[in-house]
Amino acid sequence: MSHRVTLIPGDGVGPEITESARRIIDAAGVAIDWEVAEAGAEVFKRGDTTGVPRETADSIARTKVALKGPLETPVGFGEKSANVTLRKLFETYANIRPARQLPGVPTRYDGEGVDFIVVRENIEDLYAGVEYLETRDVAVALKIISRKGSEKIIRYAFELARREGRTKVTVATKANILKLTEGMFKRIGEEIAAEYPEITHQHLIIDNVAHQMAKDPAQFDVIVTTNLAGDIVSDLASGLVGGLGFAASGNYGDDVAIFEAVHGSAPKYAGKNVINPTALILSSVMMLRHLGEHAAAQRVEDAVFVTLAEGQAVTLDVARQQGDVEEATSTTGFTDAIIGNLGRSPSERYGRERQVPADPPTPRARWSYAPADRAVPTEVVGVDVYLETSDAPAVIGQHLEAIAGADFRLAAVTTRGTLAWPATSARIDSVDWWSARFVPAAEGGAVTDAAILALLGRVSERYRWMDVQKLTRFGDEEGFTRAQGQ
Numbered sequence: 001m002s003h004r005v006t007l008i009p010g011d012g013v014g015p016e017i018t019e020s021a022r023r024i025i026d027a028a029g030v031a032i033d034w035e036v037a038e039a040g041a042e043v044f045k046r047g048d049t050t051g052v053p054r055e056t057a058d059s060i061a062r063t064k065v066a067l068k069g070p071l072e073t074p075v076g077f078g079e080k081s082a083n084v085t086l087r088k089l090f091e092t093y094a095n096i097r098p099a100r101q102l103p104g105v106p107t108r109y110d111g112e113g114v115d116f117i118v119v120r121e122n123i124e125d126l127y128a129g130v131e132y133l134e135t136r137d138v139a140v141a142l143k144i145i146s147r148k149g150s151e152k153i154i155r156y157a158f159e160l161a162r163r164e165g166r167t168k169v170t171v172a173t174k175a176n177i178l179k180l181t182e183g184m185f186k187r188i189g190e191e192i193a194a195e196y197p198e199i200t201h202q203h204l205i206i207d208n209v210a211h212q213m214a215k216d217p218a219q220f221d222v223i224v225t226t227n228l229a230g231d232i233v234s235d236l237a238s239g240l241v242g243g244l245g246f247a248a249s250g251n252y253g254d255d256v257a258i259f260e261a262v263h264g265s266a267p268k269y270a271g272k273n274v275i276n277p278t279a280l281i282l283s284s285v286m287m288l289r290h291l292g293e294h295a296a297a298q299r300v301e302d303a304v305f306v307t308l309a310e311g312q313a314v315t316l317d318v319a320r321q322q323g324d325v326e327e328a329t330s331t332t333g334f335t336d337a338i339i340g341n342l343g344r345s346p347s348e349r350y351g352r353e354r355q356v357p358a359d360p361p362t363p364r365a366r367w368s369y370a371p372a373d374r375a376v377p378t379e380v381v382g383v384d385v386y387l388e389t390s391d392a393p394a395v396i397g398q399h400l401e402a403i404a405g406a407d408f409r410l411a412a413v414t415t416r417g418t419l420a421w422p423a424t425s426a427r428i429d430s431v432d433w434w435s436a437r438f439v440p441a442a443e444g445g446a447v448t449d450a451a452i453l454a455l456l457g458r459v460s461e462r463y464r465w466m467d468v469q470k471l472t473r474f475g476d477e478e479g480f481t482r483a484q485g486q
């Protein structure tokens with residue numbers, strides 16, 4: 001049976017590494033109809049601000065599987081990342097990044113048995129990319145964490161652990177600081193862990209994960225975390241096992257999967273035939289397993305391992321680490337060596353013994369999702385109004401107390417999350433971005449939309465306001481935080 005796969009060569013070294021992977025897959029005897037499609041720099045240059053042309057998206061929607069080279073992202077201003085666009089277009093919510101010691105690849109942790117997987121949530125968090133320049137000098141971004149998104153990725157991690165016979169899942173968050181967003185992720189981790197009694201569950205603060213990873217990476221098995229943290233610790237993880245040249249990844253959704261190297265377009269090496277293609281080759285091993293081509297996946301992985309272990313063909317990045325740049329093999333030469341080793345098995349097994357081959361589960365049916373209890377009463381108990389001013393806190397407080405009117409009482413004025421009014425002993429280096437918290441004038445009173453709109457009208461007579469947030473209580477739970485010092 002022939003598979004259809006969308007192949008996106010991408011930018012920089014992308015065409016070289018995708019060609020390498022394609023040649024190896026073909027040589028391994030897997031019949032694939034490649035639909036070659038475009039995305040990235042050239043597309044941006046033509047004025048398409050998504051970087052992903054319609055035909056490319058249509059091709060992936062048809063084939064449901066893509067192997068892609070890196071795509072360049074214009075930095076700082078303008079267009080959004082075409083990589084992130086692709087992940088979001090197809091809701092590939094699970095980004096799987098294995099970190100395993102490889103034969104012949106020198107690392108600081110040789111022989112310790114590093115073999116873990118970072119499961120990164122791929123859609124939400126700060127990567128939702130919702131940002132506002134609220135004043136000329138202050139930008140804010142929304143960190144969006146949903147119960148559904150968290151349940152899906154955490155369940156994915158536990159299912160992956162179960163399927164691979166892995167025994168420990170670490171849920172990594174910053175819940176100590178971000179109680180509502182990261183805290184939700186942590187709590188859902190605890191709920192879901194209870195359904196997998198055979199798997200040890202632990203929660204670690206993400207900064208400690210970074211520390212433990214540098215100190216003793218072999219302790220980890222599966223790490224599941226939110227998007228930004230996952231991005232960072234998975235790059236750290238790839239540094240532990242030989243660097244970006246070896247770091248593979250898969251983006252899995254309910255019905256589409258996109259496979260790519262973790263690294264970028266490495267523009268300085270583009271077209272020079274020196275780049276290490278291993279990361280994308282190992283990503284295509286993940287792809288073959290996803291396609292159900294387990295025997296071919298094993299053949300390719302074994303051939304890569306034999307090639308690395310024997311060390312006769314080493315790419316420039318490894319040759320450099322070995323201090324022998326003259327001995328470096330070209331990208332095509334390294335690819336030929338792997339093809340020549342197809343059918344051979346490495347003398348040593350690397351990584352943990354697994355019950356089944358590493359094959360991330362692809363949920364065919366959507367997992368059940370338990371929304372929070374809708375019967376819990378919601379009650380608006382106040383409102384935060386964000387405003388721009390260079391007034392001193394005492395002056396802001398004085399004006400806003402008058403503006404509060406009969407319906408509201410000014411409870412606090414904060415800047416960047418720190419209480420500034422009523423005055424405290426805190427020394428605040430204020431910026432022009434303030435938040436005023438209003439609560440009902442009468443204790444236990446209700447806050448109506450009409451009262452909020454009237455309040456905004458009064459605020460706008462004095463200050464430019466940018467944003468407004470209702471303070472909601474869900475049953476006994478406060479759906480908002482207090483300022484530092486409040």
Ligand code: NAD
Pocket residue numbers: 069070071072073074083244245246260261262263264265266267268269275276277278279317
């Ligand atoms: P990069 O990954 O391209 O390069 C970082 C460093 O690692 C460079 O020194 C590079 O030469 C080296 N390197 C990367 N891959 C290698 C390999 N296979 N073999 C040997 N050495 C390798 O990161 P960057 O320079 O920050 O980004 C360049 C461009 O790539 C940017 O436009 C960025 O947006 C894009 N990017 C794309 C993706 C993606 O498509 N998923 C990921 C990261 C960066």
